[in-house]
Amino acid sequence: MWFYFVLIIASLAIYWLRSRYSYWQKRGVPNLPAYFPFGNLQGILGQHMSALTKQSYEKLKSPGRKLAGIYFFTNPVAMVLDLEFVKDVLIKDFQYFHDRGLYFNEKDDPLMAHLLTLEGNKWKILRNKLAPTFTSGKMKMMFPVITAVAERFQQSLGAVVATGQDIEIKDFLARFTTDVIGTCAFGLECNSLADPKAKFREMGRSIFRQSPVLLMKMLFGLMFRDLARKMHMRVIRKDVGDFFMNAVRETVDHREKNNVVRNDFMDLLIKLKNAEPIEEGNTNQLNQLTFNEIAAQAFMFFVAGFETSSTAMTFCLYELARNQELQDKARKSVLDAVKVHGSMTYEAIYDMKYVENCINESLRKYPPIANNLRSVTNNYKVPETDIVLEKGCRVIIPIYAIHHDPEYYPDPEKYDPDRFDPDQVAQRHQMAFIPFGDGPRICIGMRFGMMQALVGMACLLQNFRFELAARTTVPLVIDPSNFIMGPKEGVWLHFEKI
Numbered sequence: 001m002w003f004y005f006v007l008i009i010a011s012l013a014i015y016w017l018r019s020r021y022s023y024w025q026k027r028g029v030p031n032l033p034a035y036f037p038f039g040n041l042q043g044i045l046g047q048h049m050s051a052l053t054k055q056s057y058e059k060l061k062s063p064g065r066k067l068a069g070i071y072f073f074t075n076p077v078a079m080v081l082d083l084e085f086v087k088d089v090l091i092k093d094f095q096y097f098h099d100r101g102l103y104f105n106e107k108d109d110p111l112m113a114h115l116l117t118l119e120g121n122k123w124k125i126l127r128n129k130l131a132p133t134f135t136s137g138k139m140k141m142m143f144p145v146i147t148a149v150a151e152r153f154q155q156s157l158g159a160v161v162a163t164g165q166d167i168e169i170k171d172f173l174a175r176f177t178t179d180v181i182g183t184c185a186f187g188l189e190c191n192s193l194a195d196p197k198a199k200f201r202e203m204g205r206s207i208f209r210q211s212p213v214l215l216m217k218m219l220f221g222l223m224f225r226d227l228a229r230k231m232h233m234r235v236i237r238k239d240v241g242d243f244f245m246n247a248v249r250e251t252v253d254h255r256e257k258n259n260v261v262r263n264d265f266m267d268l269l270i271k272l273k274n275a276e277p278i279e280e281g282n283t284n285q286l287n288q289l290t291f292n293e294i295a296a297q298a299f300m301f302f303v304a305g306f307e308t309s310s311t312a313m314t315f316c317l318y319e320l321a322r323n324q325e326l327q328d329k330a331r332k333s334v335l336d337a338v339k340v341h342g343s344m345t346y347e348a349i350y351d352m353k354y355v356e357n358c359i360n361e362s363l364r365k366y367p368p369i370a371n372n373l374r375s376v377t378n379n380y381k382v383p384e385t386d387i388v389l390e391k392g393c394r395v396i397i398p399i400y401a402i403h404h405d406p407e408y409y410p411d412p413e414k415y416d417p418d419r420f421d422p423d424q425v426a427q428r429h430q431m432a433f434i435p436f437g438d439g440p441r442i443c444i445g446m447r448f449g450m451m452q453a454l455v456g457m458a459c460l461l462q463n464f465r466f467e468l469a470a471r472t473t474v475p476l477v478i479d480p481s482n483f484i485m486g487p488k489e490g491v492w493l494h495f496e497k498i
């Protein structure tokens, strides 16, 4: 009796798996053989997603092929292989691809219902409301805040340098960006530079370091969203969530009580919270945001902003430390711009073209977000093919693989900032460089992230010469369990004051 029962269950399971793993075959979409349980993510426990998707991309890419099928565990995912098709997905046919399909669970994890995860109309309304915080006018207003933090950052670095010690820059830069974002988003002097154990930094660190459990939860939620919601699965640890909720509550209370206006991100959120309904009888909840909703946006600003920018800067310093010639060129670019503009002004920063090239080249070689995701919201016929991507299907844009494709970047492992000289940029497809994504859902913090990296790099180049310390492993090993693409071990540099 039991024997038959087990046999039936096993047969059903095998039948189900077979049919799952023939999803792409049945639809005539090129694909790779996939096996239970990882599908085409075999190796996920030891390798970063960027490396895995690059392997699939290289095996599947073929002239004229727009897309191919892969499997994340047992879920079919369409991988974009062609840059024109990247453009269709991100820009031209955006109306089919406006969602990411990431896991969030507003009930149990209210902080996760933010711009990055929200979908459809809710996303659109919120995006329009938040966009004004990120214009170049607003960036210019935040610029002095960032330079003030950078100044402090550079002084505290100077103090350590004077003792002759090597410095671990990954952590150091994460403290810098935490401070910048804590100041700009929360209006706090969170002082993580002065005190490495400051609560913000600690909380920021634990968001990313609870991995690989976090990574597995995110992947599980991505694939079995309804089930995960029914199970009340949360991705934010309770103490971390409580900390941010309290930080936002205190900031809001303080500002409302004392009528503090700082023209920053938090001000805009408070305005949205207190907004009167725009029209009489308008039931649209989003004209007015609840406290939880604004807390989620502040949280997003923090999460999306600090680790991405700090890893971008870490890799940039690492590459410049390895190549003194490039470093000297970058320093000259800083000094020239400062000379022309008198000091390190907003205008001077955007005149440091070579530094910008260096940052872009590290965003190419090490894109912090290695893959971009979209979820199909309406059956979509792929142009010039018979393939129909069904509603609910996930689409992956392999940013890292594209950035390492020798067709677009000859000798892709070489760090060469001249790739971003205007004449070289003009020769490439617009979609060959997409570290911030593109289209209506492009990274909302792109200007902010670039400005922060430029200020940080310029400050360091102006004041210090640096080289790799002996204890840094070359090449850097990427941390497989971090969602963001960053180095696993510390990156130690030896600095010298100029």
Ligand code: HEM
Binding pocket: 090, 115, 116, 117, 127, 300, 301, 302, 304, 305, 306, 308, 309, 312, 367, 368, 369, 372, 373, 434, 435, 436, 437, 438, 439, 440, 441, 442, 443, 444, 445, 446, 448, 449, 450
């Ligand atoms: C070097 C730094 C950064 C990199 C490489 C980066 C990368 C990205 C990428 C690839 C996306 C997805 C875009 C798409 O789907 O087309 C994204 C979205 C987003 N990023 Fe960034 N980002 C950075 C800095 C920041 C900063 C500083 C903030 C906040 C201040 C931020 C906030 C966001 C938000 C809110 C989204 C979701 C936008 C939406 O769905 O409407 N990012 N980012």
Ligand SMILES: *[C@@H]1O[C@H](CO)[C@@H](O)[C@H](O)[C@H]1NC(C)=O
Binding pocket: 356, 357, 360, 420, 421, 425, 435, 436, 446, 450
């Ligand atoms: C560097 O990248 C940013 C963001 O993609 C872009 O706006 C800028 O034009 C790039 N700069 C150069 C010199 O290519």
